[in-house]
Amino acid sequence: MSQTIPAIHVSGLCKRFHTTQALDGVSLEIQQGEFFGLLGPNGAGKTTLISILAGLTRADSGHAVIMGHDVVRDYRQSRRALGMVPQELVYDPFFNVRETLHIQSGYFGLKRNEGWIDEVMHHLDLTQHADKNTQRLSGGMKRRLLVAQALVHKPPVIVLDEPTAGVDVDLRRSLWEFISRLNREGHTILLTTHYLEEAQALCGRIAMLKSGRVVALDATRNLLKLTNEHCAQLRLDSEVVPDVWQKRLQRDPDGSWRFNFSEYSDLETLLADLRVADTRVLEMRLQEPDLEDVFTDIMRRA
């Protein structure tokens, strides 16, 4: 992996809009084949960062390189290597689906690309709508058309800016199946999303942005370890618990007890004390920390 060119390399990116410092020295590297998540609250700089990668925005300083091509100096190569699905649901009402994809493919200088266009339409369930004017597509189909437009030139790197915002469950699932397949086939995926469970399930690595800075960057499984807040849900055969534990155990409306702990040894001690008190554990469920806990924690501290 280390010998290959990184899919995306950015170093020291700064961008200011009037009084807002949108990006404040962002550096990160994404290797080929990664499924990478870019998270952060609104205004953190996610869209600015990917707009710089796509050449829609120009950085005040720093560099952005895609598959070894600088986005300013070698913009032709870098844009060929990148497929971007914009956040806004935009469509050109003058054309139908096939025309839209044919024209988009032409912008990349591709001739006789009909085979691939058909394949992309097939995988995104657009084939039966090929001759429909884009105005007559439903919101979900418009979103799929945007994905198809980003893929017409078979880019090795695909950037998705909030692709599932306002998308129904079925489409979200089929979209992720398709994107995951592209990732398995070797495409590098960079994703921004507000749905943290999606990022947790899909992304191998995650960067978190806040006020234009990277405040966390690690493998998803390592990030999940950052928070050591675990929770055990216990059902006991007794209505009372030993005095020393009373403050740390909370009673839930269904009668079970909730125990938040950071070290597993705490749980061990609790169970031992319960045994001494002759209280039996009827049922126990452990809840693993999720990305939302980590995210909230990191954003609070950063």
Next chain:
Amino acid sequence: MSGFSALFYKELLRFWKVVVQTVVAPVVTALLYLLIFSHVLEAHIEVYPGVSYSSFLVPGLVMMSMLQNAFANSSSSLIQSKMQGTIVFVLLPPLSYLEFFLAYLGAAILRGLVVGLGVWGVTLWFATWQMPHPGWLLAYGLLACAIMGALGILAGIWAEKYDQLAAFQNFLILPLTFLSGVFYSIHSLPPFWQAVSHANPVFYLIDGFRYAFVGHSDSDPWLGLLVASACFVAISAVTLALLRSGYKLRH
């Protein structure tokens, strides 16, 4: 297909899909002008000896339609793309600023020429057919559409809202075309307004274009060619510089 030809094709397809609005409507408008003005003035005015008023008016109307439609094509396409957000589809691919410019320009020229041909075609019934200088016709026709096509790109990039573009059209393009001698010879004007007209580049376009049709003009067609060419070069240079810098397109 190169990026340029794809964008050029898209721009042609765009206006061709609404051909009634983009070609037929301006032809009808020009025809109405011709009917009204020639009905009112035919018997009263002979601008050049031996040239009927209708024959005088036709080249002016053809040119005016070409100017307005070449401008409308590039400017409205750009402002629509910007307002709807579809401009992103041409900003993401590896198109150079020159390809971008030439594609919008080419489509604007073609729309201008198609409308011009249409207007000319329907007016043939009303004016005597003559064409002493077809070379000038071609030179002025192309240059006029190119100037307005480039100006349309400039306005389309600059305008952030439809009303800004409408202001550009109503307070700049329309007065320049109407006050350029479409309907009259500037020799009929008082000396001051004659001098003002000479500062209007559109006057040279209409005057030179009319020379191709009737063999008479208010100024030397070579001078007009020089002015028009200089205008085209200047507008294109500014537009290309803006496109290159990403002005209002890439932030």
